Amino acid sequence: MHASVNPTVSPARQAEAARNARDARNDRVFGWVLKSCALLVLVALLGAAASTLWGGSDAFGTFGWGFLTSDAWDPGNDRYGALVPVMGTVITALIALIIAVPISFGIALFLTEIAPSWLRGPVSSAIELLAGIPSIIYGMWGLFIFAPFVAAHVKPWLMNNFSDTPPDGQISWLVQHVPWIAKFFSSEYPFFGAGVLTAGMVLAIMIIPFISSVMREVFQTVPTRLKESAYALGSSTWEVVWDIVLPYTRSAVIGGVFLGLGRALGETMAVAFVLGNTFKFTPSILETGSSIASTIANQFGEAEGLQKSALMALAFLLFVVTFIVLLIARLMLRQLGNKEGR
Amino acid sequence: MLTSSKLRIATIVAASLFGMAAQATDITGAGSSFVYPVLSKWSATYAEKTGNKLNYQSVGSGAGVAQIKEGTIDFGASDAPMKAEDLQQFGLGQFPVVVGGIVPVVNISGLEAGKLKLDGETLADIYLGKIKTWNDTKITALNPGLTLPNTKITVVHRSDGSGTSFNFTNYLSKVSNEWATQVKFGTAVEWPTGVGGKGNEGVSQYVRQIPGSIGYVEYAYAVKNKITYAQLKNASGAYVQPNAKTFAAAAATADWKNSKDFNLIMTNAPGAEAWPITATTWVIMYKKAKNASHAKVAFDFFKWSLENGQDQAASLDYVALPDTLVKQIEGYWSAEFKN
Numbered sequence: 001m002h003a004s005v006n007p008t009v010s011p012a013r014q015a016e017a018a019r020n021a022r023d024a025r026n027d028r029v030f031g032w033v034l035k036s037c038a039l040l041v042l043v044a045l046l047g048a049a050a051s052t053l054w055g056g057s058d059a060f061g062t063f064g065w066g067f068l069t070s071d072a073w074d075p076g077n078d079r080y081g082a083l084v085p086v087m088g089t090v091i092t093a094l095i096a097l098i099i100a101v102p103i104s105f106g107i108a109l110f111l112t113e114i115a116p117s118w119l120r121g122p123v124s125s126a127i128e129l130l131a132g133i134p135s136i137i138y139g140m141w142g143l144f145i146f147a148p149f150v151a152a153h154v155k156p157w158l159m160n161n162f163s164d165t166p167p168d169g170q171i172s173w174l175v176q177h178v179p180w181i182a183k184f185f186s187s188e189y190p191f192f193g194a195g196v197l198t199a200g201m202v203l204a205i206m207i208i209p210f211i212s213s214v215m216r217e218v219f220q221t222v223p224t225r226l227k228e229s230a231y232a233l234g235s236s237t238w239e240v241v242w243d244i245v246l247p248y249t250r251s252a253v254i255g256g257v258f259l260g261l262g263r264a265l266g267e268t269m270a271v272a273f274v275l276g277n278t279f280k281f282t283p284s285i286l287e288t289g290s291s292i293a294s295t296i297a298n299q300f301g302e303a304e305g306l307q308k309s310a311l312m313a314l315a316f317l318l319f320v321v322t323f324i325v326l327l328i329a330r331l332m333l334r335q336l337g338n339k340e341g342r
Numbered sequence: 343m344l345t346s347s348k349l350r351i352a353t354i355v356a357a358s359l360f361g362m363a364a365q366a367t368d369i370t371g372a373g374s375s376f377v378y379p380v381l382s383k384w385s386a387t388y389a390e391k392t393g394n395k396l397n398y399q400s401v402g403s404g405a406g407v408a409q410i411k412e413g414t415i416d417f418g419a420s421d422a423p424m425k426a427e428d429l430q431q432f433g434l435g436q437f438p439v440v441v442g443g444i445v446p447v448v449n450i451s452g453l454e455a456g457k458l459k460l461d462g463e464t465l466a467d468i469y470l471g472k473i474k475t476w477n478d479t480k481i482t483a484l485n486p487g488l489t490l491p492n493t494k495i496t497v498v499h500r501s502d503g504s505g506t507s508f509n510f511t512n513y514l515s516k517v518s519n520e521w522a523t524q525v526k527f528g529t530a531v532e533w534p535t536g537v538g539g540k541g542n543e544g545v546s547q548y549v550r551q552i553p554g555s556i557g558y559v560e561y562a563y564a565v566k567n568k569i570t571y572a573q574l575k576n577a578s579g580a581y582v583q584p585n586a587k588t589f590a591a592a593a594a595t596a597d598w599k600n601s602k603d604f605n606l607i608m609t610n611a612p613g614a615e616a617w618p619i620t621a622t623t624w625v626i627m628y629k630k631a632k633n634a635s636h637a638k639v640a641f642d643f644f645k646w647s648l649e650n651g652q653d654q655a656a657s658l659d660y661v662a663l664p665d666t667l668v669k670q671i672e673g674y675w676s677a678e679f680k681n
Contacts, residue, residue, distance in 0.1 A: 075503075076511075076526030143547050151551065189496050189537060192552045277501030277538030288537050290501075298540060301402025302503025302529035308404075 049319045056313025058306060067313060073279035073295075075303075080310035082317055084279045088196065088289035089321060092271065093264035095200025095285065100208045101257055107208070108215030109241055124216070131209035139273035142202040147193030147274055150201070155193065155286060158185055163286070165190075187286040194276040197285040202270050207260035214256030218249040251333050258329040265322055268293035292318045366393040367639045373399075373406020373419035376505045376560065377623040380440050381419070383654045384647040391646075394639050403505055403529065410434065410626050416636045418626040421505020422529065423605045435629045435678045437604050437671045438622040439644065441661040443561040443589040444510055445571040445619070449549050450476060450491065453570050456583050459484045461575035462517025462610070462618065468556060469497055469514060470521065471535035476554060484575075493554035497536025498545050500558075503529035506542065509621040510558050513609035517618075558619075561589070562659035576618045577610045584617050589661040592620035598667055604674070622663075630680050641675060648672075 053060075059080060060067060070081025107127065111120050160166040162185035164175055175182050187195070222245050230240045246253065276288025277298060290298075292314045300311050371381070378400035385396035401409075403420040410418030411432050424436055446465060448458060460468075464480050467473045473480055476490040500507045511527035525531050537552075539545035542563040549557040549569060561584050564571045573581045582588045595613030596606060608620045625644065631637030648671065652662035663671070 072532065074532030075528050076531040079532075143544065148551055189552060191554075192496065192537065192548070194537070194548070272501070272540045273544060277540065278536070279532070290538075294501075298502040298538075299530050300503075302404040302505075304404055307530070 049316065052312050052316040052319065054312075056309055056311075056316050058309035059313040062306065062309075067310075068317075071279065071281040073290075075299075075307050078306045080307070080313075082292075082310075082314055084281055085290050085292045085295045085314055086317060086321065087281070088199075088275065088291040089265055089293070089318070091196055091285065091289075092199045092203055092275070092291055093261055095197060096203035096207055096264040097257065097261055099201060099204035100211055100260060103204070104208050104212035104215055104256075104260075107212040108219055109245075111216050112219040113237060113241065113245075124213075127209045127212055130205075131213065135206065135267060135270045138202055138206055138270040142198065142270055142274035143194070146202060147198055149193065150195075150198045151191055151193030154197075155187070155190065158197075158286065159187060159190060163187065183283050185286055186282075186284045189288070192276070192288075194274045194288060195286050196275065196289045199271050199275040199289075199291070200285070202274050203264045203267055206267065206270060207264050210263060211256050211260040214259060215249075215253055218252040218256070219245055222248045250336055254329065254333060254336075258326065261325060261329075262322060265325065266293055266318065267291075268297045272297050292321070366395060367635060368395045368397055369416045369636050369640045369643065370397045371399070371406075371417040371419060371625075371640075372401050372409050372415050373626075374403045374421045374505055374623045375400040376421050376442065376621070377419050377440060379562075379658050380651075380655050380660045383658060384651045385643070387651075387654065388643050388646055392642075394643065396643060402503065403508075404503065407626065410628075413628070413632050416627070416633065416640050420624050420626060421621065422508050423603070423607065423624050424626060426602055426605060429603055429626075433629050434626050435603060435674070436624040436626045437644075437674055438663060438667070439625050439648065440655055441589050441593045441608075441620060441622050441663060442659070443584050443592075443617050443620050443661075444506055444558055445561050445564050445584040446574065447546065447549050447557050447559055447564050447569040447571050449553055449555045450493065450570065451553065453488075455568075455570045456573055457488060458570070458572040459575070459581050460572050462513065465574070466514045466518030466521045468495055469499075469534070469536070470518070470525075471497070491554070496552045496555040497533070498548045498552070498555050498557035499533050499536050499538055500530075500545055501538030501540050504541075505529065505621065505623065506558065506560060507531070509607065509609055509619060512607050513619045516610045560659075561585075565659055574618050576614075576616050577612050578614045578616075580614055582615060582617055586656060586659070586661050588615055588617035589620050590664060592616035592618070593622070593661065593667065594664040596620075598670060604671075627679070629678055637679075641679070645672070645675075 063070065063080065067080065067082055068086070069083055070079070071083045072079040072081045073084065074080070107123075111123060115123065156167050160168050160170070161172050162175060162181055164171055164182040165186065166172065167190060226244050226248065227240055230244050235243070271291050272294035275290055275294055277290050277294065278288040279290060280287070282289070296311050296314060299307065303311055378398065381396065381398050385398065389395045403422060406418035407420050407424065409415045411434075419439075420436075424434065428434075429436065446460060450458070460481070461484060464473065464484060467480065474495055476493050476495060482488075482490060508527065508529045511521070511525065511531050515522035515525070515527045525534065537548060539548040539557070542559045545557040546559050546563050546567050546569055549555045550567070559569070563569075564584075571584060573583055575581050591613045592608055592611035595616050596608045596611045598604065598606060604624065608622055610618050611620060627637065627640065648663060648668045655662045
């Protein structure tokens with residue numbers, strides 16, 4: 001009954017009690033260590049967000065809400081606005097997703113469902129290698145090789161078909177009959193490869209490895225029994241993928257997509273080289289633009305006073321944009337979860 | 343066993359660290375990327391001679407100035423001079439170390455390097471977006487013997503904040519009222535037109551890729567990448583080619599004598615042979631050194647570089663300061679800096 005101070009308890013019992021106490025204490029310590037590891041991330045995140053907000057308070061105070069809607073970026077006269085960089089960040093990331101998601105899906109399916117096993121190894125390693133390339137290399141490649149390629153082959157075709165100032169002089173049927181479309185494909189510098197679309201394409205190549213390797217991992221977790229049952233019932237490969245594999249792995253796939261999106265939103269160096277770095281507001285994807293991260297990378301080293309504060313404010317907005325994107329991802333996942341529950 | 347071997351390693355590490363500290367003094371500087379190539383070349387030779395190493399972080403002029411104000415480095419280097427009141431407030435002094443040229447580069451098919459002539463006003467009008475094609479009468483009037491195409495002009499500028507942009511826009515605001523009042527000058531400005539390339543490399547690549555484009559880069563980049571550069575009309579009305587001679591002429595004729603703390607931007611220098619967009623980088627140090635032994639080595643390094651570094655500067659397409667200016671700087675050191 002009173003085990004703790006009973007002299008008649010045998011030594012073995014005493015040892016056991018001591019061990020239990022030690023275990024309980026160790027468990028508590030281990031719990032604290034784990035908790036502080038997790039808290040460290042939170043503290044770092046909040047600290048970074050708070051310090052960018054603090055650094056940007058001067059700019060937010062000077063321009064107010066106008067900072068979000070102004071397309072000015074004029075260090076000479078100290079007028080700054082975040083509209084163009086925020087738009088550029090979101091649009092390049094969206095273009096990257098539109099290109100990267102179907103391709104990554106194809107890669108992952110090929111590797112898990114179709115590829116002969118001798119091919120799986122090399123292709124998987126190639127993808128992992130692609131993920132390991134530093135972004136400055138993508139930037140240089142984009143500047144020296146990809147942008148001239150876009151200028152020579154991709155852009156003329158797009159402009160011939162979708163813009164109202166086509167290089168071949170013939171305005172296409174589409175442009176004549178669909179209003180607005182020409183606005184998205186106009187270009188002030190037709191011979192110039194860098195721009196929003198080019199940046200989006202380079203970003204797509206950069207995020208394909210992330211998305212496809214997540215997809216490949218989760219596609220492998222689908223039980224063979226399920227797939228074989230579907231095949232046995234006469235499903236085609238596509239039907240198995242669409243009706244068995246994808247529903248089984250949906251939430252993980254979306255998670256992978258948003259991992260890629262997060263990378264695309266924050267990418268700096270590669271974008272700085274192929275985006276053209278101008279601050280003119282335009283809906284066209286063939287025009288040059290700027291992104292939040294590239295603007296900071298370009299100007300932070302030499303910025304002073306209000307300009308520095310405006311760059312800090314941009315950094316804070318990147319937090320906000322990323323947070324909103326993650327929030328949307330969470331909501332989508334919850335929506336899917338509800339549907340499955342029904 | 344384990345502890346004794348650990349102890350031994352620790353002793354060796356400590357001894358080697360201590361040994362290194364005893365051998366040589368490492369000085370640290372940070373700032374301008376414009377001056378980085380020549381500083382690293384000088385410091386390599388200087389380290390061979392004296393064993394004293396220079397650790398220079400090419401982080402940009404703004405960051406260099408910020409770091410010297412905080413006193414975390416032995417010297418800062420900036421492409422823009424610090425204002426007299428700032429220098430006084432922080433007890434800092436500054437002096438130029440090397441001269442370089444910034445040249446307009448163009449991509450016009452069939453045009454040879456150094457053939458196209460431009461004057462300041464025309465250059466400003468191009469960068470303001472007012473002159474839109476190469477056969478505009480304002481350009482053809484300056485180039486009577488040259489046939490220029492009806493190509494649209496695409497302006498290329500630096501997207502990153504840089505000393506190159508600082509000096510280029512400073513020149514444009516000296517030669518164009520409209521530029522001076524609307525755009526002003528600085529390491530980054532709101533460019534009225536054109537696209538932005540990152541670094542000299544970005545600008546020179548963009549100029550190569552866009553037919554009919556015009557950009558501005560450090561002279562060394564134009565030479566290395568064989569991009570067509572233009573002549574400019576200088577303040578005395580003569581057309582000059584960019585080269586070491588005209589950069590040196592600008593440094594020699596600039597009015598250093600009457601400048602306090604060398605606070606003088608060299609663009610649009612008055613000499614007959616002076617290249618109008620010539621730039622320098624200022625080294626900024628504490629007048630009363632925070633770390634006297636480091637400051638002593640730093641002064642010794644700059645004295646050695648200014649007096650003996652001409653050939654190395656020339657091999658990188660920089661120009662060493664003229665002798666009169668070096669004398670003036672050494673006078674400034676002994677008058678202003680206390681060791």
